[in-house]
Amino acid sequence: MGTILCNGQILVDGKLVKKDILIEGTNVSRIADSIEEAGHEVLDAAGKLIVPGFIDMHVHLREPGFEAKETIATGTASAARGGFTTVACMPNTRPVIDTPETVRLILQKAKEEGSARVLPMGAITVRELGQELTDMAALKEAGVIAVSDDGVGVQSSKMMKDAMKVATSLGLPVVAHCEDDSLVEGGCVHEGVFSEKHGLKGIPSEAESIHVGRDILLAEATGAHYHVCHISTAESVRLVREAKQRGVRVTAEVCPHHLLLCDEDIPGPDANYKMNPPLRSRRDRQALLQGLKDGTIDMIVTDHAPHTAEEKGRGIELAPFGIVGLETAFPLLYTKLVLTGEFTLQEIVDRMTRVPAEVFNLPWGALEEGKSADIAVIDLETEKEVNPETFASKGRNTPFTGWKLKGWPVLTMLEGRIVWQAEEMNSEGARQ
Numbered sequence: 001m002g003t004i005l006c007n008g009q010i011l012v013d014g015k016l017v018k019k020d021i022l023i024e025g026t027n028v029s030r031i032a033d034s035i036e037e038a039g040h041e042v043l044d045a046a047g048k049l050i051v052p053g054f055i056d057m058h059v060h061l062r063e064p065g066f067e068a069k070e071t072i073a074t075g076t077a078s079a080a081r082g083g084f085t086t087v088a089c090m091p092n093t094r095p096v097i098d099t100p101e102t103v104r105l106i107l108q109k110a111k112e113e114g115s116a117r118v119l120p121m122g123a124i125t126v127r128e129l130g131q132e133l134t135d136m137a138a139l140k141e142a143g144v145i146a147v148s149d150d151g152v153g154v155q156s157s158k159m160m161k162d163a164m165k166v167a168t169s170l171g172l173p174v175v176a177h178c179e180d181d182s183l184v185e186g187g188c189v190h191e192g193v194f195s196e197k198h199g200l201k202g203i204p205s206e207a208e209s210i211h212v213g214r215d216i217l218l219a220e221a222t223g224a225h226y227h228v229c230h231i232s233t234a235e236s237v238r239l240v241r242e243a244k245q246r247g248v249r250v251t252a253e254v255c256p257h258h259l260l261l262c263d264e265d266i267p268g269p270d271a272n273y274k275m276n277p278p279l280r281s282r283r284d285r286q287a288l289l290q291g292l293k294d295g296t297i298d299m300i301v302t303d304h305a306p307h308t309a310e311e312k313g314r315g316i317e318l319a320p321f322g323i324v325g326l327e328t329a330f331p332l333l334y335t336k337l338v339l340t341g342e343f344t345l346q347e348i349v350d351r352m353t354r355v356p357a358e359v360f361n362l363p364w365g366a367l368e369e370g371k372s373a374d375i376a377v378i379d380l381e382t383e384k385e386v387n388p389e390t391f392a393s394k395g396r397n398t399p400f401t402g403w404k405l406k407g408w409p410v411l412t413m414l415e416g417r418i419v420w421q422a423e424e425m426n427s428e429g430a431r432q
Helices: 072-081 100-113 136-142 157-170 193-198 206-222 234-246 256-260 282-294 329-338 345-350 354-359
Strands: 003-012 015-024 027-032 041-044 049-052 054-059 084-089 117-120 174-176 226-228 250-254 375-379 408-414 417-421
Touching: 003 345, 003 375, 015 049, 049 345, 054 072, 054 329, 054 354, 072 084, 072 100, 072 408, 072 417, 084 375, 084 408, 100 117, 100 136, 136 157, 157 174, 157 206, 174 206, 206 226, 206 234, 234 250, 234 282, 250 282, 256 282, 256 329, 329 345, 329 375, 329 408, 345 354
Parallel strands: 003 041, 003 049, 054 084, 084 117, 174 226, 226 250
Antiparallel strands: 003 015, 015 027, 049 375, 375 408, 408 417
């Protein structure tokens, strides 16, 4: 016995087409105009959008070490609520993901408690201190899909070049947090309109773009697959665009908050607007939108970074960087970019499914017969306010509280298993 999702709409060449989908076991077995019930369980998708489960290649699950902020269980529950079936977890945990034992711990926890597939990223350097390379071969054997010192930039050019050589020999992408520490010096927001108005130490755009330029040259020299984390500046976009035109193997990701907000939108010294990289200028935001549109930026990620209310309550200068994003990502993008006409629905869905799968050589990200039944069902019509108190995540730190959005996921399936289901999605009324 399988499950039929009936009366839903899927994207076919950018157009919404009504289809039924039969899931048997862990795979999609059939997609057709109409499928006979034949003893299968039937779920009525009632005109809702059915897409491949979203893939987020940049998430902080915080476990091990920071379970007060998030756990693998709560983080993946949050992912499922947002329509994500695959998440890559960053290595800045405690202990850092720099040994095979920690990789195996995360994979075992995810298997036992996870509501989404978890792909660990291993650290580039031991304890992310930038002084000694990790045993990347052992990390890969244990299950990492890339290496990153996310949270800090690798300051030494030689260390980064050596890392790229080793990673390339192993077929591992190098995923870089780009930040020159000597230019940051205690900054808490972007060096621009907001920092000047409030007398705050700013983080200049070149703190990021200098590392992007350096790493592109190193990737060109080593042949590495170099991936830019949470790109945020116009200069970084230009450098990536030029590198791609030269044939350098560079890819990039961008977050919803950088696409939708700039430093002029920050209402006051509210730590829920504090993230790293910070909200940049209006010009930077426009460059990010254009970069995503023309393919310079490959994919959208959340950089989901939960913190406790106590930590975020310390004020914008002392609070940690980061906001949560898994449960609001698609509604934000659909409401603010698709419904406004800046992007098509197909473009946004592709950059959250097909493209990250292609970039990182993952076998998911497509809604096709014979493929894994990783599926998100989305209500494109109902408008709801963002209410952090309803989040599955432990984190409540979002700048989007109260925003009225459409495009909320109502059902998520991982390998044919329902891992999140809203009350409005049930088997009653099928075929009406």
